[in-house]
Amino acid sequence: AQTVTQSQPEMSVQEAETVTLSCTYDTSESDYYLFWYKQPPSRQMILVIRQEAYKQQNATENRFSVNFQKAAKSFSLKISDSQLGDAAMYFCAYRRRTGTASKLTFGTGTRLQVTL
Amino acid sequence: KAGVTQTPRYLIKTRGQQVTLSCSPISGHRSVSWYQQTPGQGLQFLFEYFSETQRNKGNFPGRFSGRQFSNSRSEMNVSTLELGDSALYLCASSSGTENSPLHFGNGTRLTVT
Numbered sequence: 001a002q003t004v005t006q007s008q009p010e011m012s013v014q015e016a017e018t019v020t021l022s023c024t025y026d027t028s029e030s031d032y033y034l035f036w037y038k039q040p041p042s043r044q045m046i047l048v049i050r051q052e053a054y055k056q057q058n059a060t061e062n063r064f065s066v067n068f069q070k071a072a073k074s075f076s077l078k079i080s081d082s083q084l085g086d087a088a089m090y091f092c093a094y095r096r097r098t099g100t101a102s103k104l105t106f107g108t109g110t111r112l113q114v115t116l
Numbered sequence: 117k118a119g120v121t122q123t124p125r126y127l128i129k130t131r132g133q134q135v136t137l138s139c140s141p142i143s144g145h146r147s148v149s150w151y152q153q154t155p156g157q158g159l160q161f162l163f164e165y166f167s168e169t170q171r172n173k174g175n176f177p178g179r180f181s182g183r184q185f186s187n188s189r190s191e192m193n194v195s196t197l198e199l200g201d202s203a204l205y206l207c208a209s210s211s212g213t214e215n216s217p218l219h220f221g222n223g224t225r226l227t228v229t
Contacts, residue, residue: 037220043204045220091159102149102210102218103172106159 002027004094006107013082014115020067021077021110023092031097034068034075035104040088048090051075053097079112087114118143120209120221128227134195137224141188141209147171148190149218150182153204162205165190166212194226202228 003026013019025034036048051059051068058066063083067076079086092107121140129135141148149164149172161174165184182192188209194201204225208218 043206043223043225045206045208045218047217047219050217097214102147102164102208102212103161103174104151104159104218105161108158 002029002094002096002105004092004105004107006092006110008110009108010111010113012113012115013079013086015082015084017082018078018080019082019112021079021090021092021112023075023077023107025073025075025092025094027073027094029096033095033097034066035093035095036064036066036075036077037091037093037106038086038088039091039109045091049077082114084114084116087112120207120219122205122207122221122224124224125222126225126227128229129197130229131197131199133197134193135197135226137192137194137205137207137226139190139192139207139209139221141190141207142219145209145211145219146188147210147212147216148184148188149208149210150190150192151206151208152176153206153223154200154202159206162192197228199228202226 005024032053034051037045049061063080065078089109091109093104123138147166150162153159164172168184179195184190204223206223208220210216
């Protein structure tokens, strides 16, 4: 079974600074997807960024980028130029490439605080 | 385009009762999946429906069931409620293809007393 581990329950960053959230996972599959989701107080899970395991290039979406280390099974999220609106719970998630597209395995989450 | 709509937003039930939660997916989406979120267990996959058929199921007891209608709207039912069923229930929709992203609703907060 696949597992996803987020070892940082809480992180804090000052506005305009950079922060990195950690995620490790365990799988015997060679092809899969990894995701970072954001959950603000509104409760809606919002997709931040997605990485396909067969792609060596790290994904980037505006101020959000990942450091994907397949051999180490590590998938960290870097948020640059942090904004107050980035404050939320962040979840790392894994999904097999084959099979159902909807079955995600989530980590326990990291609560990110953004301070002035 | 309207997003995923879940109703109701909040629900309070008593142990032993049953409850039905509703999810309306994004127009054109044929897949609806359900997740349970609790402080202790985190986010766990319940099941997925695609074109009115259950396509995948998580490790939950038979008290948890669902269905999908021809318009892709989905309902989730929990019978004989237990205190441990108190959770945020999230619904997500997608086109159902392998590469399609999930779009989540705002969830239904169920409290069992």
